[in-house]
Amino acid sequence: MRFAIVGTGALGGFYGGLLARIGQEVHFLMRSDAAFVRQHGLRVDSKLGDFHLPSVHVHESVDMMPECDCVIIALKSTQNSQLANLLPPLLRQGGVALVLQNGLHVEQSTREVLGTGVVAGGCCFLCSNKVGPGHIRHLDYGKILMGPYRGMLDDEPGPSIASLERICDIFRQTGIECNVTDDLSLARWRKLMWNIPFNGLSVMLNSSTDSIMRHPHSRALAKSIIEEVRSTAVACGHVIELEFVQYMMDHTDEMVPYDSSMRLDFLAGRPIEVEVIYGNAIRAAERKEVDAPLMRAMYRQLHFLADNR
Numbered sequence: 001m002r003f004a005i006v007g008t009g010a011l012g013g014f015y016g017g018l019l020a021r022i023g024q025e026v027h028f029l030m031r032s033d034a035a036f037v038r039q040h041g042l043r044v045d046s047k048l049g050d051f052h053l054p055s056v057h058v059h060e061s062v063d064m065m066p067e068c069d070c071v072i073i074a075l076k077s078t079q080n081s082q083l084a085n086l087l088p089p090l091l092r093q094g095g096v097a098l099v100l101q102n103g104l105h106v107e108q109s110t111r112e113v114l115g116t117g118v119v120a121g122g123c124c125f126l127c128s129n130k131v132g133p134g135h136i137r138h139l140d141y142g143k144i145l146m147g148p149y150r151g152m153l154d155d156e157p158g159p160s161i162a163s164l165e166r167i168c169d170i171f172r173q174t175g176i177e178c179n180v181t182d183d184l185s186l187a188r189w190r191k192l193m194w195n196i197p198f199n200g201l202s203v204m205l206n207s208s209t210d211s212i213m214r215h216p217h218s219r220a221l222a223k224s225i226i227e228e229v230r231s232t233a234v235a236c237g238h239v240i241e242l243e244f245v246q247y248m249m250d251h252t253d254e255m256v257p258y259d260s261s262m263r264l265d266f267l268a269g270r271p272i273e274v275e276v277i278y279g280n281a282i283r284a285a286e287r288k289e290v291d292a293p294l295m296r297a298m299y300r301q302l303h304f305l306a307d308n309r
Contacts, residue, residue, distance in 0.1 A: 001024060001025075001068075001069040001070055001166070001167070001170060002024075002025045002026075002027070002066065002067075002068045002069050002070075002092075003016065003019055003024055003025065003026045003027065003068055003069070003070050003071075003072060004026075004027045004029065004065060004068040004070070004071045004072065004090045005026060005027070005028045005029060005072050005074060006029050006071060006072065006073050006074060006075055006086055006087070006090070007029070007073065007074035007075035007076070007079075008028045008029065008030050008033065008037075008074070009074065009076075009130050010128040010129050010130045010136060010261065011074045011100055011124060011126060011128060012028075012072065012074030012075075012100075013028075013042065013044070013130060013134075013136040014044060014046070014126070014128045014136050014138050014142075015072065015074070015100070015124075015144075015171075015174075016028055016072070016074075017042050017044040017051070017053060017056075017136065018044075018048075018171075018174035018175070018176065019170070019171075019174060020042070020053055020056055021044075021051055021053065021174065022170075022173050022174055024170060025057070026056065026057060027057040027059060027065050027066065027068065028042075028056055028057060028058050028059065029059055029060075029061075029062060029065065029086070030058055030059070030060065031060065032133070033133045033134050034058050034059075034060045036133040036134050037056065037058050037133070037134040038058045040054075040133075040134060041053050041054040041055060041056065041134065042056050042134050042136075043134060043135045043136070044135075044136045044137075044138060045135075045136070045137045045138065046136075046137075046138035047138060047139070047140060048138065048142070048174075048175050048176070062085075062086050062087075062089045062090055063089065065089070065090060067089070067090060067091065067092035067095070068090055068091065068092060068095060069092060069094075069095045069096070070095060070096050070097075070098055070167055071087060071090045071091050071095065071096075071097045071098070072098050072100055073087075073097060073098065073099045073100065073101065073110055074100050074101070075101070076101070076261075076265070076270075076271070076273060077101045077102070077103055077106050077109070077273050077275075077276045078270075078271035078272070078273055080106075080109040080110075083109055083110055083113050084113050087110065087113050087114055088113065088114070091114060091118065095118065096118060096119075096120055096159045096163055096164065096167065097110050097114055097118055097119050097120070098120050098121075098122055098146060098167065099119065099120065099121045099122065099149070100121075100122045100124050100144070101121075101273075101276070102191070102195050102199075102261075102273055102276065102277055103188075103192075103195075103273060103275075103276025103277045103280060104185075104188050104189070104192060104276065104277070104280040104281050104284065105152055105188075105276075105280050106121070106276045106280075107119050107120075107121045107149040107184075108149075108151075108152060110149075111149060111151065111156075116151065116156045116157055116158075117156075117157045117158065117159065118159060119148075119149045119158065119159070120146055120147060120148050120149055120158065120159050120164055120184075121146065121147060121149050121184050121187075121188070122144045122145065122146035122147075123144070123145045123146075123187045123188060123190075123191040124142075124143070124144050125141045125142070125143040125144075125145075125191075126138075126140075126141050126142050126143075127139040127140040127141055127255065127256060127258045128142075129259070129264065139256050139258060140255060140256045140258070142176040142177070143176060143177040143178070143179075144168075144171060144176065144177075144178045144179075145178075145179050145180075145181055145187050146164055146167070146168065146178070146179075146180055146181070146184075147164070147180060147181040147182060147183065147184030147187060148160075148161070148164065148182070148184065149184055150184075154185060161180055161182060164180045165180050168180050185236075185238065186233075186238045186239075186240075189229070189232075189233035189236070189238050189240065190233075190240060190244065192229050192233070192277065192281055193226050193229045193230055193233075193240075193244065193245070193248050194226075194248055194251075194252070195277050196225060196226075196229050196277060196278065196281065196295060196298070197221075197222045197225035197226050197229070198212065198222065198252065198260055199260045199261070199262035199263070199273075199277060200225075200262070200277075200278070200298040200301075200302055201218065201221070201222060201225075201298075202259065202260040202262060202263040203260075203262055203263050203266045203272065203302060203305060204298070204301055204302070204305070205218060206263075208257050208258060208259050208260075208263075209252055209255055209257065209258045209259075209260070210255075210257040210258075211257075213249075213252055213253055219249075222249070222252075223245065223249055224294060225294050225295070225298070226245050226248050226249070227245055228292055228293075228294045228295060229281070229295065230242070230244065230245055231290070232281065232284065232285045232288075232290055232292050232295070235285070235288045235290040236284055236285075236288055236290075262277075266305070266306070266309075269309060271306070272302065272306050274299060274302045274303055274306065278295055278298060278299040278302065279299060281295060282295055282296055282299055
């Protein structure tokens with residue numbers, strides 16, 4: 001297959017690099033790093049094995065890129081206003097646009113550009129940072145769970161499961177775990193049970209995950225937020241076992257010390273993904289007349305912090 005990576009940061013650079021490493025044709029859309037990577041290549045330091053790709057397909061504009069079978073959207077959702085200019089030239093007929101972004105219904109921006117039947121979403125369980133031009137450091141995990149996106153009301157056609165299985169099979173060849181689900185909404189809510197507490201708390205408390213988990217009060221707060229996200233998901237019609245709350249706590253205990261992507265964006269003065277992670281979840285709760293006071297408090301405080309840096 002021919003892949004396009006739209007957003008060659010910590011996530012896009014890692015997954016795109018893995019695909020190129022196994023011989024897939026991968027075209028990277030880059031801006032500031034383009035000249036550097038064209039000259040020096042792409043470097044990935046990974047627990048799966050460090051590697052350097054001396055020559056990769058680098059493009060500074062979508063006009064110079066070929067049509068691709070799978071277009072991976074790895075931009076931060078705060079940049080989704082650019083998608084209308086980026087995506088239409090890239091996706092070949094019969095191809096799949098795979099949105100690897102955090103949040104709930106984050107695929108909707110891509111669906112509004114490309115229409116129904118071609119958009120899938122992927123939940124990435126990944127600890128990875130961009131540490132320099134063309135240089136990605138993969139710290140832990142890497143699993144992808146992908147599924148067809150069927151619109152805000154879950155009543156539209158999405159890509160076929162068979163087409164996603166084909167993409168998933170290729171990802172497995174890179175050494176990461178990759179699976180397909182027919183219930184993307186459930187997968188998104190389960191991921192929010194980590195993203196909502198730990199992305200926000202890392203900014204509000206100016207702390208990495210290990211610091212949050214080490215202090216008894218921040219640890220208790222994180223667990224309470226996870227419980228609230230689960231209750232909201234259940235009210236929205238999803239089945240998530242109560243034991244999954246403790247699983248998320250144990251999972252975070254076992255992680256390498258990690259600065260969330262939201263904290264890194266905040267510290268660098270970049271926009272943070274408040275609306276797709278918190279706003280969309282709160283609006284889903286409101287539609288079901290569910291109160292979510294912890295999520296709402298985080299939503300308001302994060303907006304305040306982002307607006308007053």
